[in-house]
Amino acid sequence: MNIAVIGSGYVGLVTGTCMAETGNNVTCVDNNAEKVALMQNGEIPIYEPHLDVLFERNIRDGRLHFTTDLKSAVDKAQIIFLALPTPPGEDGSADLSYVLGVATELGKIISDYKTIVDKSTVPVGTAEKVRDAIAANTKTEFDVVSNPEFLREGFAVDDFMKPDRVVIGTSSERARKVMEELYKPFTRQGNPILFMDERSAELTKYAANAFLATKISFMNEIANFCELVGADVDAVRMGIGTDSRIGKRFLFPGIGYGGSCFPKDVQALAKSGMNEGYEFKILKNVMKVNERQKTILLGPILDYFNGSLSNVTIAVWGLAFKPDTDDIREAPALHMIEHLLEAGAKIVAYDPEAMENVRKLRNLHITLAEDQYAALDGADALLICTEWSAFRNPDFDRMASAMKNNVIFDGRNLYDLDRMSELGYFYKSVGRETVGQVIVV
Numbered sequence: 001m002n003i004a005v006i007g008s009g010y011v012g013l014v015t016g017t018c019m020a021e022t023g024n025n026v027t028c029v030d031n032n033a034e035k036v037a038l039m040q041n042g043e044i045p046i047y048e049p050h051l052d053v054l055f056e057r058n059i060r061d062g063r064l065h066f067t068t069d070l071k072s073a074v075d076k077a078q079i080i081f082l083a084l085p086t087p088p089g090e091d092g093s094a095d096l097s098y099v100l101g102v103a104t105e106l107g108k109i110i111s112d113y114k115t116i117v118d119k120s121t122v123p124v125g126t127a128e129k130v131r132d133a134i135a136a137n138t139k140t141e142f143d144v145v146s147n148p149e150f151l152r153e154g155f156a157v158d159d160f161m162k163p164d165r166v167v168i169g170t171s172s173e174r175a176r177k178v179m180e181e182l183y184k185p186f187t188r189q190g191n192p193i194l195f196m197d198e199r200s201a202e203l204t205k206y207a208a209n210a211f212l213a214t215k216i217s218f219m220n221e222i223a224n225f226c227e228l229v230g231a232d233v234d235a236v237r238m239g240i241g242t243d244s245r246i247g248k249r250f251l252f253p254g255i256g257y258g259g260s261c262f263p264k265d266v267q268a269l270a271k272s273g274m275n276e277g278y279e280f281k282i283l284k285n286v287m288k289v290n291e292r293q294k295t296i297l298l299g300p301i302l303d304y305f306n307g308s309l310s311n312v313t314i315a316v317w318g319l320a321f322k323p324d325t326d327d328i329r330e331a332p333a334l335h336m337i338e339h340l341l342e343a344g345a346k347i348v349a350y351d352p353e354a355m356e357n358v359r360k361l362r363n364l365h366i367t368l369a370e371d372q373y374a375a376l377d378g379a380d381a382l383l384i385c386t387e388w389s390a391f392r393n394p395d396f397d398r399m400a401s402a403m404k405n406n407v408i409f410d411g412r413n414l415y416d417l418d419r420m421s422e423l424g425y426f427y428k429s430v431g432r433e434t435v436g437q438v439i440v441v
């Protein structure tokens with residue numbers, strides 16, 4: 001099949017590449033000329049593990065193309081994916097201007113039947129708005145399908161190639177057949193394609209993200225309470241996670257969720273509720289808990305340094321909102337760093353993949369280190385914000401000799417308490433006992 005993917009970011013580029021991998025002829029469109037030039041040059045503008053192999057193979061085999069020219073891509077495509085941004089608007093609702101703007105353009109361009117597939121995360125009723133925006137500009141036949149995407153950055157290729165399920169919202173028999181054919185290669189292991197109406201498909205995506213965010217905020221509350229009553233959140237996590245009704249995933253406490261999806265999607269769903277006169281009481285508190293959690297280690301850091309961070313250097317490990325991505329959108333690390341800078345600290349940070357994106361933040365006055373140990377040189381404390389694998393089993397002796405004090409604030413609970421105690425570290429994590437003595441500085 002001939003496919004156009006409009007918007008070649010984390011979702012669009014993965015969708016386009018994986019669709020090419022199953023034999024389709026795909027053109028990825030983006031209005032960012034710099035990004036398109038990079039891709040035409042065989043370079044991937046994002047960090048996403050395992051994408052490179054598929055990307056290179058499909059370019060080489062002539063199935064994957066890139067352009068800024070919407071019309072040329074659309075003219076030859078039977079299926080058009082919209083993988084456009086839906087950032088939060090001023091009032092917290094999803095900003096649909098990218099999606100509806102492109103829909104209007106499509107109306108002016110299409111001259112034969114197209115299946116137009118919305119992969120962006122959009123509020124209930126958007127498929128109808130997209131349909132109206134296109135229909136206002138054409139007499140040509142087309143269908144609009146809602147096909148929300150559930151991939152996780154860091155595992156995007158695997159998630160796309162072997163999805164738990166594919167959700168397709170459509171009321172058109174013709175579009176249903178097209179989508180079934182398209183997704184067959186991805187569902188060979190019996191993972192279902194769930195057909196439903198457009199509105200239910202749109203809501204499914206928000207419900208999934210809101211539920212996962214709820215699980216994280218719930219666990220963060222339990223972690224905070226553990227500290228008050230002398231319980232260990234790791235034990236509690238295992239204790240509840242082994243219950244098959246609860247499951248082990250998304251139960252890790254820390255310094256809150258971030259990224260381009262959870263914060264905006266929870267907020268947008270809550271706003272959709274308000275627009276319908278419905279108050280999502282749980283979601284309001286999920287957001288409040290997350291806001292508080294993002295700075296949960298700020299108090300302990302200030303306490304450790306007697307309330308003042310002037311002349312204090314803090315090394316930060318991890319800037320991406322989670323490991324295995326270079327995405328820093330809504331990253332808890334950046335939130336913490338802003339507060340630490342305000343309090344007078346000097347920050348030296350390291351991240352395996354996200355530093356290039358951080359460098360573009362002109363107003364963020366921090367030093368970026370060459371590697372994780374260089375970040376520790378002369379530091380008064382280490383703050384861990386992202387659980388990259390390379391941070392899990394570091395050389396603690398090397399760390400100790402680089403740092404001024406053996407002090408770690410761990411926002412991701414990476415280390416064993418007994419081990420940290422044996423090594424003589426002051427170690428403060430989330431929802432667990434603090435080990436070690438405050439070393440007077």
Ligand code: NAD
Binds near residue numbers: 008
């Ligand atoms: P992104 O910002 O990485 O990519 C969007 C791309 O669209 C950018 O490259 C941008 O240049 C391009 N673009 C903007 N306007 C355009 C236009 N008029 N014409 C052509 N290209 C245009 O965003 P993303 O993370 O890929 O997210 C896209 C959508 O998918 C959002 O609705 C998001 O909520 C949803 N989603 C994201 C993820 C994720 O993990 N990132 C997962 C599932 C769903």
